[in-house]
Amino acid sequence: MKTKEGDWTRNFPALKHLPEPDVARLRDGSMVVALSEGRQIFGPGQSPENFLLMIEGTIRVQQASENGREIVLYRVSAGESCALTTSCLIGHEEYPAEGIAETAVRAVAIPRSLFDELIASSAEFRRFVFTAFSRRVTNLFRIIEEVAFARIDVRLAQRLLQMAADRNRVSATHQDFANELGSAREVISRQLQEFQRRGWIRAARGEIELIDRKALSHLAQG
CATH class of the missing domain: 1.10.10.10 (Winged helix-like DNA-binding domain superfamily/Winged helix DNA-binding domain)
Known part of the structure; x- marks a missing residue:
């Protein structure tokens, strides 16, 4: 379910560095979505339509091998974004893994078109997106190291x-x-x-x- 909401940007302190016109574009062009526990948010072979920012709840991102074994890559919690979605949006790729709502979830859905516009025009928004992305990639390397060694x-x-x-x-x-x-x-x-x-x-x-x-x-x- 999608709804309009007031100033959701207060849930993401890093966005306070954006110029007010960009913040207004985010507020006006985005929707708040409510997703039920257990719902698949995205899956292998799907293309992302929105950049998600979590307000409440937890999404579990996991990947399955051909023999059916699964591994939890990471979780997305309140105040965070999904690194895999970021990667697929920027690279115009399909998801190689799935995201499941571990709890009831409320998130901001920023349409791909608006995401692309802000990435191209706003240095502050790029910094917000890529800071979160780099932090998650670092954590993924830690997981790989743990699994391997x-x-x-x-x-x-x-x-x-x-x-x-x-x-x-x-x-x-x-x-x-x-x-x-x-x-x-x-x-x-x-x-x-x-x-x-x-x-x-x-x-x-x-x-x-x-x-x-x-x-x-x-x-x-x-």
Whole structure:
């Protein structure tokens, strides 16, 4: 669902550096969209029609291999833009991955035509777009390094602690962890079984209880 909205630019502090005429063009030429949880925002083979700026919610960007394995590349949260959309808009390419609404989402949709005009005419808007883009690319290289070189037990311990936050329970399947960490479900299952054998966790269907956070934290520190 698309709606007009007031001054949504206040949700993006970096836009305050744009000249007022450019801000007005953004406000007048863009729409705020509401997307339901679980909806596919974009998918492989599709061409982006809008540049999205997130107001509320989270989009998960993930890619699947030919054998069906998935890896979560990154998430787009409030105040952020999608680096893959930026890349495809600038390069006139189709999406190689998909974006899924992890929660209900509200986002600003800037039409491709307006995006192209501002990229060409506004140095401040270019700086806003490419600063976010470069930050995300740097994070993607970190993910590639982790998948290629980091031990899976260390990364799994880190993810367990991150998802648990200040609680001692994590609601996720073995396949969820495999997708997050770019591994196979069987590898994750074996590692969780080893954590359970050591008395660090207690695993049930779709849920993991953290028993020894100190041991997991020690492992997570590498």
